[in-house]
Amino acid sequence: MKVLICGGAGYIGSHLVRELSSQPGYEIIVLDNLSKGHLKAITKGINFEKADIRDKEALEHVFSKHKPDAVMHFCASIAVGESVTDPLGYYENNVVGTIYLLQAMQKHNVKYFIFSSTAAIFGNPEETPIADDAPTKPINPYGDTKLTVEKILAWTENAHGLKYVCLRYFNACGAHESGEIGEDHHPETHLIPLILQVALGRRNCIKIYGNDYETKDGTCVRDYIHVTDLATAHIKALEYIVRENNSQKFNLGSGEGYTVKEVIEAARKITGHPIPEVVEARRSGDPAVLIAGSTRAEQILGWKRKYNTIEDIVATAWKYHKANINGYGEN
Template sequence: MKLPKDGLSATGVTKILVCGGAGYIGSHLVQELSTQQDYEIIILDNLSKGHIKSIPKGIKFEKADIRDKTALERIFSKHKPDAVMHFCASISVGESVADPLGYYENNVAGTIYLLQVMKKYNVKYFIFSSSAAIFGNAKEVPIPDDARPEPINPYGDTKFVVEKMLAWSENAYGLKYICLRYFNACGAHESGDFGEDHDPETHLIPLILQVALGQRESISIFGDDYETKDGTCVRDYIHVTDLATAHIRSLAYLIKENKSQSFNLGSGEGYTVKEVINAARNVTGHPIPDKVEDRRIGDPAILIAGSTRAEQILGWKRKYNTIESIVASAWKYHKTHINGYNY
């Protein structure tokens, strides 16, 4: 994707600190950003979830944790970034219910330290990887951009707390930010060289593909008695490269307009768990046995977001419009990286 001619390079903003840039979404953002000229990318990652092999050659890397304020100050002093993109959150709903304090420590306290150092070094622009989980059991589906946030689990609440902090920080310090709210990032880079590799893996599509690869006997369906068309949860699935494109467009908009904004990034339609499993069966040619288990605490029945504002203001359009195309991209990566980046 090419930025508009009046994008970042025209304003002199060229150094971008990507926090969590060795992780799943962050690494795909770096892949897309690194193909464009006039950018200097610095990755900050503690590698607790990220992978050193996902970092392209020539990209500057700093191993650090955003909760380490001393390390943050060293990195900001050394690299003098013009903008920050933040992908460092812990992301498991179930884990957040079991360990809420750990989630607030990383997702909220870590972001506070990051914003404090940005303020000290006069870094004005911030792109936040938020979540449509802030909306909880939304009353309107697809969830509109101006829906009222009512998170129902600690993970969603940590994202909402940060969004509120950003609004107050703009009021007090002149910070300009964009919050991008989305649900299930999925798929893999079109090259098949970069993809999803979590330990433990909790995301549906890679778990399904592990069955196709013979790494697990079946895929678990957590509840089949929801009020949906087949009884299983409905979720939005957005390809990770489409998300990367939205982040790049958001940064260009932020610099050009100097205006904070929030955008939902969704498909406007969702797929049930069973529909995703069937798509994987069609793509892989594997029967993929499934097993119904009890519901998980904190799982809403339907989570689908709209993206009207992002489409109208950012000109964002998804390249991957079907669940089959998303699963096919993930399959291309996983079948050649059976053990992820430890292939």
């Protein structure tokens, strides 16, 4: 099976490429515009096409040349705050770009689509863990672009027979167990790499935004899923739609989550560094608890997480960041 992985040079996409390339029966083509991705993150020997999903001519070239059987889509812009200040840019990339991708699939009769969605489509949930059928009420443009694509996929299936799986999750984290690929964003906004930058001497302290929430230690609770476990879920999803010819939507979560202080404490334990912390005011729009369940994904896809503790997750991230203090060194 030929699989086109859009955004395959990015954080989650590169880990998916690494996992999928280790399995027999797949030919992988990576498409990435390298605005956020890194050439060094792509597994050696993989076909690579530098292109943007918003470029119809480039998509036509890639689909005509490689004739993929399935598409996995990781090309979205993902920074919530940036989506608020640049909503048009987010709708252009996340929605218009996906429409162009789906149009290319329709033209070339490609029926299988795996979509990297987000639990941000649920907004401030009424109950946690968030169920797969919870009300969708995004509170920022980023979440709304993902929900819009999910709606487009349903209508596209109705019209053209597309089969798709949407995977919704919050915080992808960790790094490949080899330490060769990991998280390298510019600017970095994710908690674990920010904490590890303190341990590496790249910043003086880690900021905690609010310590007066109604949680066990007053700091926000979030879901943390190891990036390799997410990659495995995407492979399981592809196997599912090929086998069952059925579309689905799944939440991917831990069902419990960790507080910000628990993540910091885990990093102190793993790195042996004191990691000073500074408490600042709450950020607007930060819910106290955001965690998702994954019961349906476990039952239907047969998905199982390999990394079940925050210490295990942080340890893999530390292995990567310690060996690659400047990340991939391409930015």
